[in-house]
Amino acid sequence: MGLSPKDSLQLKEVLQTAVVKCSERCLYQSAKWAAELLDALPEPDLDTMSEAPGSHVHPVFAPNPDPAEADREAQEVGRYLLAKSYFDCKEFERCAAVFLPEPLLASLLATNPNETTNPKGKGKAKAIAAFSSGYTLPEISQKSMFLALYAKVIAGEKHKDEDTEMVMGPQDSGSVINKQLVVVSRFLSKWFAQRKANDGDYPASQGFLEYLYGMVLAKEKNDNLALDYLMQSVRLFPWNWGAWLEITNLVSRVEQASSTGPSSLRLLLNEIARHLPQNIMSFIFHINAAVNLYQQGPGLASSLNGLLGIFPTSSFLLTCKALLYYHSKDLFAAEQEFNKVLALHPQRLDSLDHYSNILYVLNRRPKLAFLAHLCSNIDKFRPESCVVIGNYYSLLSLHEKAVQYFRRALTLDRSCLSAWTLMGHEYVELKNTHAAIESYRRAVDVNQRDYRAWYGLGQTYEVLEMHAYALWYYKKAAGLRPWDSKMWQAVGSCLQKMGRDRDGIKALKRALLADSYYDTAAAAV
Template sequence: MGLSAKDSVQLKETLQIAVVKCSERCLYQSAKWAAELLDSLPDLDVDALSETAGDQLHPIFAPNHDPAEAEREAQELGQYLLAKSYFDCKEFERCAAVFLPEPLLASLLGAAPNETQASKGKGKAKASSGFVSESALPNISQKSLFLALYAKVMAGEKHKDEDTEMIMGPQDSGAVINKQLVAVSRILSMWFAQRKDDEGDYPASQGFLEYLYGMVLAKEKNDNLALEYLMQSVHLFPWNWGSWLEITNLISRVEQLTKVARHLPQNIMSFIFHANAAVSLYQQNPELASSLNDLLSIFPTSSFLLTCKALLCYHSKDLFAAEQEFNKVLALHPQRLDSLDHYSNILYVLNRRPKLAFLAHLCSNIDKFRPESCVVIGNYYSLLSLHEKAVQYFRRALTLDRSCLSAWTLMGHEYVELKNTHAAIESYRRAVDVNRRDYRAWYGLGQTYEVLEMHSYALWYYKKAAGLRPWDSKMWQAVGSCLQKMGRDRDGIKALKRALLADSYYDSTAAASFSSAGAVDRMSQMDPEVLLQIASMHDRLDEEDEAKAYMELCLAQEEGAANAEETGPSSGSGLPLGESMALNDSPGSDAGGDGGDGGVGPDGSGTGVTFATSKARMWLAKYAMRAEDYDTANRLAMELCQDGVEVEEAKALMREARSRMELADMVEH
């Protein structure tokens, strides 16, 4: 996927316009994102630039295409510069008052009930209302109105933070709201109602007020209407990354993403959005990896796209590849702190203590009061088992930004380590409030309730996590273990079989997407712990043939994949693995992360002797005794003596098997 010289010049100019337009409206994060993307474009050929440039005026300096808007902006230039300077100094109330003074706001909001009643009537009733008229709102430009209303929203967020209690304090229930949202929502609904013509259509807009209205509606939990306005915004001005992020936050399922994608503008921003949204939904497939590689061919040094690729590896459980991708981002952008909290999670799971120490030191030197820096330092203290210090830094991150998802989830993990289950549950709940797609928080809630032996609650939360990560074996293993403790062995078997399928799915996906040699070797290997649990539940259901087949399969994991395939369950051993996909009560990370603990050797050579395989060997030895296969029982008992697990019982079993064999020989002779 490449661009011609003309397309490259056009893309460059478009991104420059996006940076300027977003900066003018104080959308600094969107402006930064567009500027970073612009900077990642390769340098254009001088001849190509000269051919396309000529004597024409650069689009940045071109006047507004709407003459009425251009005239208003020219008239308001002095006021606009004053308001923007107030916003830059974080004097949000003064910024809003430049264009929307308090007396005007009071008169407008006082008329809001009339507007509400009029909006419920038919077209004629709405037209006759004195509220929706040309004099209802001040005749100012869209840019000035956006800046004033956005300043109101930011002032409300500032007051919300001031009114909120300390993190996890007695009054910190998460119930404090932004009191300016209602006023901003009403004014925007008035503005759109005022512009609507008799046929219900709107004249051309700049797209920013639609973005602001969608953002406010999303904060008010009016998701469907918010999505409608945000999609209008990206059609009108697709280069505002904030609009795309708001749409991403409103999408909770892959099916919803597919449905929304049909109604989006077809341009490069749609491809970037789709890749980012798919990564946010924990998707991993060769098509997504290919799409990211195509985008990186256009923006080869884009920190955002490289981070998406690293997170794709992370969600695919290829932690080594994820570490390498983050190393590349850090080498290209050593002062960039965005998403380094995810990098610290990977280093934590891989137990890279020196690297994590270096990363914590680097973040502290750049900006110790960024939430990402606090999370990285907290992870370092957690790796040192200094859990109180880790909690202190996670709380500091949340003091700086209460919507910092990583800090809520990781603080819950630390409270679990400190045996403070009530604080852990509250931390996980707050993480879910921030982002309901965070499977780690749902899984953490399940773990915490399981510690409290509240298995029904634990099962519900585990299922939520499994619904978000349907191909993660740990999720289904947790569901199966919980069902086992509740005595629901039949459902538990289905869940654990799905865990075995999930392992093979992740390994094959990693191999296809990233050509991981190790993944190919692991595809046929299974977790002996899961196999032992399945066999034990079959045993409790008095299904000895199925139990024996899975015990043999568990034992075969010591030798590796080839032996496992030869010793797998026969066609008569109960449900095949594929049928576990139909787990009837399915809905819709663990504290250590996504590191996987199946016990498979890194070279695909098998697990060697483990506690699970020794338990399986003991069961098979006893089964052989019941079946009067004393040679097999004696051999397995001798192996158990060498394993060093349950040696005394193994010796007794071996003596009994030998005595039975001697007795049988005496009877024969």
């Protein structure tokens, strides 16, 4: 797959615009992702372009097409720069207060103008009703509103981490919530309601507030409504990778029988893809989502190679290719792909926890030691670095030390899936089944598609000779990896221990069939 010089220049410009727009709103991870993809795009041949030098105006410098928004942004430029400087200095509450001071938000949430608290019980319903009608939202630009509300969400996450007990401590129930989500959710609900026209359509929007509302709704477990707003966001501005990742997190599987009903179909990859904009971003999203759902096959490999033809040195796409080999059980090819990524981007720590898993399984002790030292020298307080070091200690059978580093990774990021799962493995080695079960359960809470956590739960309950529980978890793992012989062998073994020999034989036959499938899939990649 290749692009003409004109298409390559247009793609370069939209990626540059994406970096600037995401950076303006402090979406740093999305800006980094777009910048890395931009860096992997070969320079277009400008000699073939017909435009005279200096005659082209870059989209970044084009004025806002909405005159009202352009006027608001011009009037707010001083306050916007102040708010962004506060955000960059991690003073999130001060950032939000520049445009949305606390008294204003309190008055919007109160039952009457003189009440600034949000009471419980019946008063709470009155507060919601008062917020829905009777007060108008401030007239500020969408960019400033996004920055203020996003700062509120980040401040809530910061306070949530501060209120959370020590990882796996006696009081760590995982039930602490972000208290700012309800404020941001109600604010955006009213904002969208006010902008809704009589025919049900919204006036022109930039797509970022839809992304923020979808992200908040997803955190509140309102998946269907979250998906609606996230899909609106990627239609309005398809270059925000964070919105695509939120959609990926909502996808449950690739496809499913129609008998499950329309509500569940909305969370299936093939169904969602029909409603997405047809551009290169939806193409990248589909590949990334398929890899996250442990898919293999020549079609997926061909699509990924086509994208690598456009972005030959993209660390993200090369990592996707490595994970594709990994899920196809071709660990040697996966190791080679990660070696290539490490050679091209030696300071990049993203996804190196997956690389360390591969080195651990292949028993590459010197390479894993080198990787652990590399990560420690670059940034020892990144969750990925802690997971890599934990894997190294696990390979040395220093399981207590490994648990210590996995705990450190979770202290830095409670949503680090690898750390939860791997810590469960270490607790199994230490014969601490209670802690292992809790670790695996927390991993499933982070991502219900993690078959390794479901399989770990099955193993742990099998050790406890609770075969009915073990069978249920093994079946969950097998449902996520239907062509993995290891999953079906566990199901078959558990069935035989329960005296269900005929069903056990069927499961073991399925395991034999699965082995041949992965041999074919690995060859296709």
